[in-house]
Amino acid sequence: MPNPAVGSRSPETLQLIEAAEQSVLFTAARPAVIMEKGEGMYLWDTEGRSYLDFIGGWAVNALGHSPQVIQEALAEQSAQLVNASPGFYNKPMVEFAKQLTELSVFNRVFFGSSGSEANESALKLARKYGALHRGGAYEIITTLGGFHGRTLAMMSATGKPYWEPLFAPKVPGFRHVPFNDLEAMRDAISERTCAVMIEPVQGEGGVHPADLAYVQGLRELCDEHGILLIFDEIQTGLGRTGKLFAYEHYGIEPDIMTLGKGIGGGFPLSAMLTKERYNLFEPGEQGGTYTGQPLAMAVGMAVVGAIVEQQLSDHAKELGDYIQAELSSIAARYQLSGIRGMGLLLAFDLPQPKGPELVAAAMANGLIINAPSPSVIRLMPPLIASHSDVDEMLKRLRLALDAVLDA
Known part of the structure; x- marks a missing residue:
């Protein structure tokens, strides 16, 4: 297959590319x-x-592209009610909130349209808690290598050193400590701290799971100091790691959890969930034009229902184990290392920093993969992927590896 970025292209494609660039x-x-x-x-x-x-679709299309359940949910709901305004309840909003609380350890849900919006909601709630119960504490501790979004506040929360000078001045009130380092977290907590926020698996940071002892230690630290534990499950939630929610791997309950990406299966949707005791917002303090929008609610309910009914969490675990085993079988040939992850959120390290070249070579062979950094390749396929899909992926990946690496 020729490289899709070069070679002959139809007049229509050339016109579209020109229009995009302009x-x-x-x-x-x-x-x-x-x-x-x-x-x-x-x-x-x-x-x-x-x-x-x-x-x-960046860990978004949990049920694959254009699944029938989303088509049907959109058609049915759009014929009934598209928008009533955030000032009213609507039927799918209530039903979807009930579905999520029954599936999780949480009691309340706030709906948004993006992961950043859900995370902003979580941090606003944490600061409200700090104002009411921690003497005005406002500081949130996050981890180096974490990623929480691209709004200005979420870029401030994200522990990427090369983001530090961007769009200054940043939003104050964040501290960043090394991931999987409980002592560093302990040392960072002060009377100003209202919450700790982590990804249970750092996705954009290269797919690094949190250690069991670390997460359990964080829960104990937060309880000891009376601060909130927030799980950013934008990328890990809804079956991707082999459990419906990644917190289930650790035997603890966060105080707040955020969901995005897979929750809408490709439709813009996110959620922030919390316990009843943190139901603290007053009218006007939190909201959004599209919160609880009926189309999104109907889609989310259909997607989550399908993930549960089809037992895609279990499938993700089994298929993820298969991918890791198959990658291990070719690791020596290509000097691949650090094969890791949970469920269908996986990564491996390259022997040379040729990630972008490998992504381009894979695409030339009809395979879409991701390099979150020059030496790391990440895989996060739809949860419906089959063993034959994995076998085809590996065939195309090997062609790309042969073309790019000096193996």
């Missing part, structure tokens, strides 16, 4: 490809080329 604000180095259609595990561009998608 009209779309530059925020990412996208390949010169226009995606047009998606079904199951595959995407197709305007040239008719197909791509096996092993990043799943």
Whole structure:
């Protein structure tokens, strides 16, 4: 298959690419490809080329591309009610909130449209708690290598050193400590601290799971100091790690959890969940035009229902183990190392910092993968992926590895 970024392209594709380069604000180095259609595990561009998608719309398309349940939910709900305003309850909002609380250890849900919005909600709630119960404490401790979003506050919360000078001045009130280092967290807690926020698996940071003892120690530390433990499960939630929620791996309960990405299966949707005792907001302190929007609620309810009914959490665990075993079988040939992850959130290290080149070579062979850093490759396919999909992925991955690495 020729490289989709070069070679002959139809006049329509060339016109679309030119229009994109002239009209779309530059925020990412996208390949010169226009995606047009998606079904199951595959995407197709305007040239008719197909791509096996092993990043799943960035861990978003839990049920694959254009699943029937989302089509039906949108059609049915759009014929009934599209928007009533956030000033009213609507039926799918109530039903979806009830579904999520019954599936989790939480009692209350706030709905948003993006992961950053859900995380902002969590931090606002934590600061409200600090104002009421911790003498005005406002500081949130996060971890180096973590990622919480791209709003200004979430960039301030994210522990990426190269982000520090961007868009200064940053939002104050955040401290960053090393991940999986309980003593560093203990030393960082002060009378100003209202919460600790972590990803149970650092996704953008290279797929690094939190240690069991670390998470259990964090729960004890937070209880000892009367501060909140927030789990950012934007990427790990809804079956991806082999459990419905990643906190279930650790035998603890967070005080707040955020969900995004897979919760809408591709439709913009996020949620912040918390316990009844942290139901602290007053009218006007938190909201949003699209919170609880009926279309999103109907889609979310359908997606979560399908994940549960099809037991996709168990499937993610089994298939993730299979992928890790298969990667291990070719590791020596290509000098791959650090094969890791949970469920269908996986990564491995390359012997050379050629991640971007490998991603491009894979795409030329009809495979979509991700390099969160130059030496790391991440896989986060739809939860519906099959063993045959994995076998096809590995075949195309090996072609890319052969082309890029000096193996």
